[in-house]
Amino acid sequence: MRYHFHLVIETPRANLVAGMKWLLGTYTIRFNRRHRYFGHLFSCPSQGARRRK
Secondary structure, three states: OOOOOOOOOOOOOOOHHHHHHHHHHHHHHHHHHHHOEEOOOOOOHHHOOOEEO
């Protein structure tokens, strides 16, 4: 499962949504730059192949 991962996260404040948004957004930007891709990284794999610039 390439589009699947598990995390165990504990946060003292109720900011998990903001943290996950930052984590996935940062990872997506860096992955796309490294591999010269663009678009959503975690979209459904059945929606078509990833597009290169």
